[in-house]
Structures are given as C-alpha cells and as structure tokens.
Amino acid sequence: MNTISALCNRFSKLAFGALLGSFLLLPGCGKKQDEQKQMTPALPVMKVQLSPASVSSEYSVRLEGLADAEIRPQVDGMLQAILVREGEKVKKGQPLFRIDDSAYREQYNTALAAQRAAEAQAAVARVNAEKLLPLVENKVIAPVQLTTAKAQEAAARAQAAQAAASARSAAINLDYTVVKAPVAGYIGRIPFRQGNLLTRNQAQALTTVSDVGKMYAVFSISEAGFATFKKVYPGETLQQKIDAVPPVKLTLSDGTVYNHDGKLESISGGFDASTGSIGLRVAFLNPEGFLRSGNSGTVSLSSSYDKVILVPQSATVELQDKVLVTLLTAGNKVAKRVITVAGRSEENYIVSDGLKPGDVIVTAGIEKLQDGMVIKPMPAAPPIQTPNAR
Known part of the structure; x- marks a missing residue:
C-alpha cells in the first residue's frame, strides 16, 4: 500500500508540473502570434x-489694358492748368492739361499774317501776268515779258504756299498747348504740378491713359508646354486649336475669381531666345472697371481627357x-x-x-x-x- 501511495503521489506531481508548464507556455505562443500579425500590416x-x-494648367499673368497711352508734351512751356484728376475716366479727345500758349499764339498770328501777305502778292502777280497776255497776242510786247510775269506769279504762289505751311505748323503748335486724351480710359498718376516747366523731350510722362474696357492677361509657356498645347486641343491649324480652348478663369492676387471668363485670343509668332518661351494673350471684358493695368493674377487653361x-x-x-x-x-x-x-x-x-x-x-x-x-x-x-x- 505504501508503494502504491508513493506512485500515486509521484504521478500527481508530474501531472501538475506538466499542466503548469502548459499554462506558462500559452502567453509565449500568443505573443509570437501578435508579433506576426504586426509584421503583416x-x-x-x-x-x-x-x-x-x-485638367487645368495655371499660369501667372500680368494684366494690360486695351491701350496704355503715355501722355507727353509736344511743345515746351509752363504747365498752366491740370484739367483732370488721377483715376478719372476721360473720353477720347478730352483736354487733360493746358500749357502757357502766349508765345505760340503770337507765332501763329505772325505766320497767319505772313500767309495773307504772300497770298496777296500771288494775286498781284497773277493779275500782272493776265494783263500782258492780250499785249503779247497783239504783238505789242515781246513774249518774253509774259513768260517773266508768269514765272513771277509761280514764285509768288510758292511763297504763299510756304507761308500757309508755316501758319499750319504754328496752328499745330498752338493746338499742342492743350494736351488731349488720345484714347478713352482712366487717368493714371500725375507727377507734375501747375507751374512746372515742360519740354517735349522730357523723360517722364505727364500721365497715362488706360483703356480698360477690355483687358489682356499676358503670360508665357515653355517649348514643351507649347508642344503639349498643340496635342491637347483639337484642330488642324493653330488658330483652330486656340478657338477650341474653353473659357479661361482669372484668379486675382487676393485669391478671388474674376466674375467674367476670358478667351484665349493669340499666341505670339516666335519663341523668346533668352527664355525659350512663347507668349499667349487672353482677353477679358471689364465692364465694371474692376481690373487695372499692372494687376497680377493667375489664369487657368482647361482641357478634357x-x-x-x-x-x-x-x-x-x-x-x-x-x-x-x-x-x-x-x-x-x-x-x-x-x-x-x-x-x-x-x-x-x-x-x-x-x-x-x-x-x-x-x-x-x-x-x-x-x-x-x-x-x-x-x-x-x-x-x-x-x-x-x-
């Protein structure tokens, strides 16, 4: 009985140890499985x-007006009056500045008087020649006298024409004393003030007049970009491809999108040798006058795939x-x-x-x-x- 009891005790200890070992091994197996799962994300x-x-390609642009005319004096003189304000909208032909015209008015009056005197002399010469004509026909005087009289008449007419040209030149200079707008648009900065001396060769313009009813967004693309442009848009000719470009969006420098779409109008005739790029021009209507020459922004050219x-x-x-x-x-x-x-x-x-x-x-x-x-x-x-x- 003692032997049997000892064997039972020994068997129980071995079984307990095996069971305990199996429980101890279980966490290790779970850890390996978790590591394998983590290694396979x-x-x-x-x-x-x-x-x-x-697809929409974006390009930085510079805005230009339909016309950006520099206003410069055509005659020398003192600035007598400034007839407009900066930013004012003006019409074509509207007076902008007035230059002291006293000297030019006297020059015109003198030239006009000289013209009238020359025309009177030409009239006298014509009468003298006409009087000699019947005398020559009746052989009262020699024909050479009539020839001389006609030559004198021609010289008098030439002098009258020269005097008339001088009078017209003086009138033009007098007219230049009132500086007028060559185009309709908005007045730019005016750096001069009343009393300043102006010269026709001065470096600085009196102001600029910008016609902004229609604006142009000008930008450039690379040679590779131009090759892509020709592939993306349909058409047999370059003009047909230009016409196939969808309406162009303009985003201003503050991030706002301009409320009028533009139209690609033209591509320049050649590449710039220094930059290797070619210029494009998109036109935008500007009925509200929100855009101004010199504005910057980006345009988006769209294409579909x-x-x-x-x-x-x-x-x-x-x-x-x-x-x-x-x-x-x-x-x-x-x-x-x-x-x-x-x-x-x-x-x-x-x-x-x-x-x-x-x-x-x-x-x-x-x-x-x-x-x-x-x-x-x-x-x-x-x-x-x-x-x-x-």
Whole structure:
C-alpha cells in the first residue's frame, strides 16, 4: 500500500508540473502570434482604372489694358492748368492739361499774317501776268515779258504756299498747348504740378491713359508646354486649336475669381531666345472697371481627357524630382514604382506613364514600406474625380 501511495503521489506531481508548464507556455505562443500579425500590416489598396478628367494648367499673368497711352508734351512751356484728376475716366479727345500758349499764339498770328501777305502778292502777280497776255497776242510786247510775269506769279504762289505751311505748323503748335486724351480710359498718376516747366523731350510722362474696357492677361509657356498645347486641343491649324480652348478663369492676387471668363485670343509668332518661351494673350471684358493695368493674377487653361489614370496624391511619395507609388505584386508583396505625372487636381495625380489599368497600388501607410514587404490588402475608396485639375 505504501508503494502504491508513493506512485500515486509521484504521478500527481508530474501531472501538475506538466499542466503548469502548459499554462506558462500559452502567453509565449500568443505573443509570437501578435508579433506576426504586426509584421503583416493591413493597408488599403486600389485597382488602377481609366477615368475621365478635366485638367487645368495655371499660369501667372500680368494684366494690360486695351491701350496704355503715355501722355507727353509736344511743345515746351509752363504747365498752366491740370484739367483732370488721377483715376478719372476721360473720353477720347478730352483736354487733360493746358500749357502757357502766349508765345505760340503770337507765332501763329505772325505766320497767319505772313500767309495773307504772300497770298496777296500771288494775286498781284497773277493779275500782272493776265494783263500782258492780250499785249503779247497783239504783238505789242515781246513774249518774253509774259513768260517773266508768269514765272513771277509761280514764285509768288510758292511763297504763299510756304507761308500757309508755316501758319499750319504754328496752328499745330498752338493746338499742342492743350494736351488731349488720345484714347478713352482712366487717368493714371500725375507727377507734375501747375507751374512746372515742360519740354517735349522730357523723360517722364505727364500721365497715362488706360483703356480698360477690355483687358489682356499676358503670360508665357515653355517649348514643351507649347508642344503639349498643340496635342491637347483639337484642330488642324493653330488658330483652330486656340478657338477650341474653353473659357479661361482669372484668379486675382487676393485669391478671388474674376466674375467674367476670358478667351484665349493669340499666341505670339516666335519663341523668346533668352527664355525659350512663347507668349499667349487672353482677353477679358471689364465692364465694371474692376481690373487695372499692372494687376497680377493667375489664369487657368482647361482641357478634357476621356480616359486617364487617376491616382490619389496621398498614395504617392516624392523623392527628389521623382514621384513614386507602392505597387502590390504577387504574394501581397510591395514594390516602389516611378510614375510620370501629366497633371494634377486637388486630390489626384493624372498619370501618363508608370502604371497601367489593372495595377493595384497601396493608398495609405506607404512611408515605411520597403520593397518586398508583405501586407494584408484592404479595399480603398476610388480616387475622387474632380472637374478641375491642374
């Protein structure tokens, strides 16, 4: 009995030890399983597909009026009166400044008197020649006397014409003493004051008159951008492609969008040799007069694509001058892939190279992924298709 009891006690101790060991091993097994789960992260993925998109390219612009006329004096003299105010809207031909005209008025009066005297002498010469004509016909005097009289008449007429030209020149100078607006528009800054001495060769203009009823947004694109422009818009000729450009939006320097759309009107005839760019001009109507010459902003040229690959910008990383996505390959392994971005929107990149329809990319948590890592793919939301891309 003692032997049997001893054996039972020993068996009980061994069983208890084994049971205790199994309980001690359980936490270790759970920890390893958790580590394995952490090593295989669950990340969202999406399948690349073709989608329609509208791309908008933005360019910085400088605004110019339909006409920006510098007003300069055509005669020398003292500024006698300023007839307009800065910022005032004026009509074509409206007087802006008046220069002291006393000297020019006397010059005109003198020239006009000389013209009248010369015309009187020409009239006398004509009468003298006419009187000799019957005498020559009746052979009372020699024909040479009539020839001489006609020559004197011609000289008198020439002197009268010269005097008339001098009078007209004096009248023009007198008229220049009132400086008028060459175009309708708005008066710019006036740096001169009454009593200042003006000269026709002075460097500084009296003011400027800007016709802002129609404004031009002027900007440049690169040679590569011009090549893209010709591919994107339909048409057999460059003018047809210009006409195919949709209405252009103007965003002012304060971020507000101008309430009138513009129209691309022209592209300059050649590239600038120093910058390698070519100029474009967009016209905007300005009925309220809100725009002024010298304003700056950005214009957006839109173009539409039927089938392009859209990738969320959050699914990409930038490395130096390259944009990369994380591609899901066989066995749920990941690999970095360089893509070419043709345009962008607020949410998406438009990819022209590096991906094809059917490829699967990781859309989040890609910063710490390395090539060859295994992930657990999860479905992700498709890219947002915004109508305005850049």
